Amino acid sequence: MPRSIEAPTGLSMFVYRFKKSLQTPDPYLTLFGVGLWLFVWWLLCEGLRVDRFDKIPGPVAVFSELFSRIPFQGISIFTPEYYEHILVSCRRIAIAFAIATGVGVPLGLFMGWSKRIRDYAFPILETLRPIPILAWVPLSILMFPGFEAPVIFLATLASLFVTTLNTMLGVDSIDEAYFRAAGCLGSSNWDVFKHVVVPGALPYIFTGLQISIGVAWFSLVAAEMVSGDLGLGYLIVDSYMNNVTVPMVIGMITLGFVGWLTSVMVRALGNWLMQWHVKALALQGR
Amino acid sequence: MNVSVPNFEEVAPSMTVSKSRGALSIRNVTKIYDPEGVNVMAVKDCSMEIAAGEVCMIVGPSGCGKTTLLNAIAGFHSITYGEILLDGELLCGPGKPKAEQGAERMVVFQHGALFPWKTLAQNVAYGPMVQGRLSKSLALEKARDMLAEAGLGSVTEKYPGEVSSGMSRRAEIVRALINDPKVLLLDEPYRAMDALTKSIMHESLLETYDRTKVTIFFITHDLEEAIFLGDKVHIVTTRPCQLKKTVNVNIARPRSYETQSSEAFRLLMEEVNEAVHEEAIKAFKAGERELA
Numbered sequence: 001m002p003r004s005i006e007a008p009t010g011l012s013m014f015v016y017r018f019k020k021s022l023q024t025p026d027p028y029l030t031l032f033g034v035g036l037w038l039f040v041w042w043l044l045c046e047g048l049r050v051d052r053f054d055k056i057p058g059p060v061a062v063f064s065e066l067f068s069r070i071p072f073q074g075i076s077i078f079t080p081e082y083y084e085h086i087l088v089s090c091r092r093i094a095i096a097f098a099i100a101t102g103v104g105v106p107l108g109l110f111m112g113w114s115k116r117i118r119d120y121a122f123p124i125l126e127t128l129r130p131i132p133i134l135a136w137v138p139l140s141i142l143m144f145p146g147f148e149a150p151v152i153f154l155a156t157l158a159s160l161f162v163t164t165l166n167t168m169l170g171v172d173s174i175d176e177a178y179f180r181a182a183g184c185l186g187s188s189n190w191d192v193f194k195h196v197v198v199p200g201a202l203p204y205i206f207t208g209l210q211i212s213i214g215v216a217w218f219s220l221v222a223a224e225m226v227s228g229d230l231g232l233g234y235l236i237v238d239s240y241m242n243n244v245t246v247p248m249v250i251g252m253i254t255l256g257f258v259g260w261l262t263s264v265m266v267r268a269l270g271n272w273l274m275q276w277h278v279k280a281l282a283l284q285g286r
Numbered sequence: 287m288n289v290s291v292p293n294f295e296e297v298a299p300s301m302t303v304s305k306s307r308g309a310l311s312i313r314n315v316t317k318i319y320d321p322e323g324v325n326v327m328a329v330k331d332c333s334m335e336i337a338a339g340e341v342c343m344i345v346g347p348s349g350c351g352k353t354t355l356l357n358a359i360a361g362f363h364s365i366t367y368g369e370i371l372l373d374g375e376l377l378c379g380p381g382k383p384k385a386e387q388g389a390e391r392m393v394v395f396q397h398g399a400l401f402p403w404k405t406l407a408q409n410v411a412y413g414p415m416v417q418g419r420l421s422k423s424l425a426l427e428k429a430r431d432m433l434a435e436a437g438l439g440s441v442t443e444k445y446p447g448e449v450s451s452g453m454s455r456r457a458e459i460v461r462a463l464i465n466d467p468k469v470l471l472l473d474e475p476y477r478a479m480d481a482l483t484k485s486i487m488h489e490s491l492l493e494t495y496d497r498t499k500v501t502i503f504f505i506t507h508d509l510e511e512a513i514f515l516g517d518k519v520h521i522v523t524t525r526p527c528q529l530k531k532t533v534n535v536n537i538a539r540p541r542s543y544e545t546q547s548s549e550a551f552r553l554l555m556e557e558v559n560e561a562v563h564e565e566a567i568k569a570f571k572a573g574e575r576e577l578a
Binding site for chain 1: 360361362387388389391392393395397398399400401402403404412413416417445446447448461465
């Protein structure tokens with residue numbers, strides 16, 4: 001009987017890949033890149049104390065504050081405020097991203113699929129899209145009560161445009177042959193939508209979602225800076241106003257890290273949903 | 287040379303006598319793209335009779351309108367004049383310019399159209415499932431059986447992107463056959479393949495044909511392929527597409543790869559080559575794309 005070799009799955013797969021990647025230069029290059037970046041930052045702000053940069057906190061100041069039990073300027077990983085800011089921002093992002101995806105994906109799918117729906121919606125979308133999110137701030141404060149709703153509205157709006165447009169382009173990208181094949185095989189309109197339009201557009205949808213969650217983060221922070229009571233954007237601007245620069249930089253680094261994490265989560269979900277796509281790309285060596 | 291309107295009495299009895307199905311009548315079909323605008327005539331007064339269970343090969347220069355004819359039969363495009371009948375039933379004709387798409391006419395596409403997001407088994411099971419003929423689990427079961435029969439038993443759970451082009455093309459033919467079609471419409475399905483893969487594809491298609499006796503409408507510009515596979519080779523003119531000459535391939539089935547080195551094969555090759563070459567030169571002079 002031929003002996004079959006089982007492909008590793010789950011955790012063992014992860015460990016295998018991790019070990020394998022240690023044999024390539026990639027992780028070391030990444031470490032070197034991060035190290036170089038920190039070194040230049042340190043050199044400018046703390047090592048050489050270059051003019052004007054000396055007012056900016058360097059990496060030593062920032063990280064010793066970040067990991068200090070009694071932070072001098074009020075924010076570290078041991079203060080509950082730090083997590084409150086993160087949590088508030090993440091909650092807003094989760095709501096905004098969920099609304100934008102829930103509306104944007106179906107809207108984009110229908111716009112791509114039906115010429116009539118596109119004729120209705122596309123001109124409006126294209127007119128609203130170039131308006132910068134910051135320009136919406138006054139209007140959103142007038143439209144919605146409190147701090148929460150306007151901020152979420154702004155983040156939703158920004159990511160909605162990206163998601164809708166990418167989804168629509170995703171439907172456009174589907175080869176006509178798949179529609180014809182589906183027709184030949186006796187599909188109803190609903191079958192075509194379910195089995196051709198949705199899965200065919202999925203790679204574009206997830207590219208769009210990765211961009212859209214990034215866009216949601218930066219419009220959220222902009223909104224929090226203008227109108228907010230809590231959140232990472234508020235932390236940054238509030239620290240600046242109160243002349244405490246270390247929490248400002250801590251806020252920025254945290255924002256970058258959390259933003260990257262959410263983007264990774266979206267990508268992982270996409271890869272899990274599109275095994276066929278991942279496998280095809282893997283065979284092309286990508 | 288133009289072919290006159292076919293004699294209907296000649297056609298009708300053969301359909302009733304024969305138990306097999308899938309007789310196609312293409313009668314005086316003309317297709318003009320954009321009648322208001324540029325007026326490109328792709329097909330002009332083209333008539334062909336394809337008997338039930340026949341392998342009919344359509345050969346002509348690239349861009350001559352062969353695919354237009356196939357699209358009209360499949361129901362992807364409308365026709366301007368004429369009519370197309372399947373087993374005596376009107377597919378498209380006066381008052382009904384575009385045929386409905388249906389599972390009795392299955393198309394196998396030039397570049398392949400297996401859904402890349404479904405496994406081979408899911409692809410094959412798709413037709414019976416959406417037509418409501420089989421439940422999902424039964425359809426999948428039958429799909430796996432049929433794939434195994436076609437020598438694809440080990441890759442039923444793979445996605446099309448993971449298997450070779452030859453395998454995915456064979457799976458596509460299985461996806462068509464599971465619907466028990468009357469006609470298989472193939473549009474240069476082996477165009478992009480190397481000679482070795484192609485020869486395996488040919489033997490596999492012949493084996494399938496010998497088993498099912500389904501009518502095959504096969505577009506190609508590979509002359510050896512046309513003679514090796516076909517009962518009849520219809521040579522069509524450069525745009526607008528018209529029937530130029532029909533060559534009967536009197537080589538017994540089952541055919542094997544050695545057939546291609548026989549004397550009968552060589553003679554047919556000469557006959558077809560001459561007719562096609564004439565069209566190729568015309569196409570070239572007309573500034574059409576070269577005969578690939």
